[in-house]
Amino acid sequence: MGDDISPIRHEQKLADGGHTCKQAPEMLDKGSNLILLKEDLAPNIHLFKLNAPIISNKVRAGQFAIIRIGEKGERIPLTFADWDKEEGSITIIFMKIGTSTHKLALMQPGDSITNVVGPLGIPTNIEKYGTVLCVGGGIGIAPITPIARALKAAGNKVISIIGARGKELLFWEDRLRNISDELIVCTDDGSCGRGVLVTEVLRELCESEQRIDRVFAIGPAIMMKYCAETTRPFGIKTIASLNSIMVDGTGMCGCCRVSVGGQTRFACVDGPEFDAHQVDWDELLSRQCTYIDEESYSLREWRRKQSNTV
């Protein structure tokens, strides 16, 4: 490369948030990823609290970890649902759907997760917007909680809307109620709260007298797509956290690429949050299905091996 290239000087920017660690180098030890606590929140939804002191010191709302279970495991992204600097712990909540999450669900307090890397992704842009809506669908209730908490702490009026298929799949209602100025619960089958989709509540609020300054939506891609369609006609800026398939989570592979405003972006390093009105949702939805056959084959094989070993 030639010498004629004029250098770009970077301004000082501390890694996401600027909590400088003051420990001696020995203290940069990442900790053991030991499972300190396991809670079953719903049939198939589990919470783990892990020992990870340095990560806990760095995490901010909206960021995620990539974990790997065992030497043959794949790398899967999970959002930080909570963290505690004093205790040096991080909390993840996951839904059991395929091989990796089934393996994870078998783990118990006292076990260690083979690999945990993070915090990854750009944190949520927390500002005082005014009145914000936080929409969490299904497992999305977990990642929306720290965002709602941070928005509240920044002085916003926070209205949270959470939804699940039925009452038994709801969790952290109390937590969100404490954080939010208002909490609206919906279930598809009407077994708890209102029997409508979260997008219905979202539309009602957009149509109401009340001024809404920003919407944050996390959940299945299809839910986020319809949230975007709901708020679009009202011109309310809407942020969604994209759950594209990832491998490294560091910007090295491009597996997680998404089209936003006609441009290719990497969800793991440029996101995961983007302007929901600019996202090509159909592309994301189809890319998420890339390995559907392999995933079901893998889970079948895993189940077969499990039943052979018991």
Add this chain to the structure above:
Amino acid sequence: MAKLDLNRISMPRQDGKERRNNFNEVALGYSDEQAISEAQRCIQCPKQPCIAGCPVGIDIPGFIKAVIEKDMPEAARILKNKNSLPAICGRVCPQESQCEVVCTLSKKGAPIAIGRLERYVADWERRNKPNIPDADPPEPDGKRVAVVGSGPAGLTAAAELAKLGYRVTIFEGLHMPGGVLMYGIPEFRLPKEIVRAEVDYVISLGVELQLDSLVGKLFTIDELLAVGYDAVFLGTGAGLPMFLNIPGENLNGIYSANEFLTRINLMKAYLFPEYDTPVKIGKKVAVIGGGNVAMDSARCAIRLGADQVYIVYRRSEQEMPARREEVENAREEGIQFKFLTNPKRLIGNEKNWVTGMECLEMELGEPDASGRRRPIAKPGTEFIIELDEAIIALGTTPNPLIASTTSDLETTKYGTVVADKITGKTVKDKVWAGGDVMTGSDTVISAMGAAKRAAADIDDYLKHH
């Protein structure tokens, strides 16, 4: 003068048809007889052009002489004196453009097979583990160096500094050390056991290896300095994949070479479902690019069961940057080459899966800045290649993560870190760089060379501060 022996001993290899079905190493290595015959061809010319051709200046005639004399511990010692990773370099260095091209016998068309001999000696050493006395490392003087990245640059810098008595920690973002040696270059070209042995050696020198530690996220360079590291070496490589920026690039069935190779090599998708990570293999696969990365991707695809694999390259065969030997290997394995062809757009079906690629024919014009003749599109020559998978192997640039989170570091418009060409010293106090992060995608040996020079400069600095 004795009669010149121009009979270069060829490398025994797995049969082309057979190896299409496995990931075992293709090149099998010289036998003792083959190695000695090849070594005996060396005329030990006084000018020793090969040494100057080697980016780290190995005493090539010296180690070859030791092979002839069957003094293998001596041959290994000479190699390791300048190159701490000879088993790797013997396998992946582009010898045809370094030491072998300048060999006196090259003029006669039969340069000494230096790379094969290097590999032979290194493999002997690995199998026989002779007690080559390492100079006793000086007592640790308490100064600490942080090395970021565990590719060839990071491993070399760490080893050099540990040998000089510094306390070294390597921070690696992935769950496995080795960089491209682990996630990029496939098993059949570089067995991972060899990389692991080299990593173990570095750790045996007292280097601390901290995996899952992405610098720029978990902590910044400034924080590493603030908590008491006296110097930092950046060996973070060039890991950001480039795309074509043509329509259809995000269809299903299109991979960057980095993703495809990472799934296969790092995550072992070729052993799915025993390993959890899957990879898609099409029937007709096109790989776009002409470097080592393209060859590796194509050869992985054919091994995983693709019927037809094309290499689509916009210049002609002559300009391909891949190692000659690997181009030949690829051809033997049934890879087809489409030269002077450039993709224009990718075409998908109603389910968003790629089904074809529209291309343009190219012709070569005047040489460009790289010295290679510039490809120019021939208007109106559009045609479609049917395919169900495309792998984009255009090259990589450094990941912006470190530069964007470190104060006072300078980068070029290509994202490479600005540093002194010889010493690797960046414009930031106490921070050095070397390898692909400084040069953009280059070679294993040049990354090691840069790391060695940087380690020497770090030592010089720390002695005086």
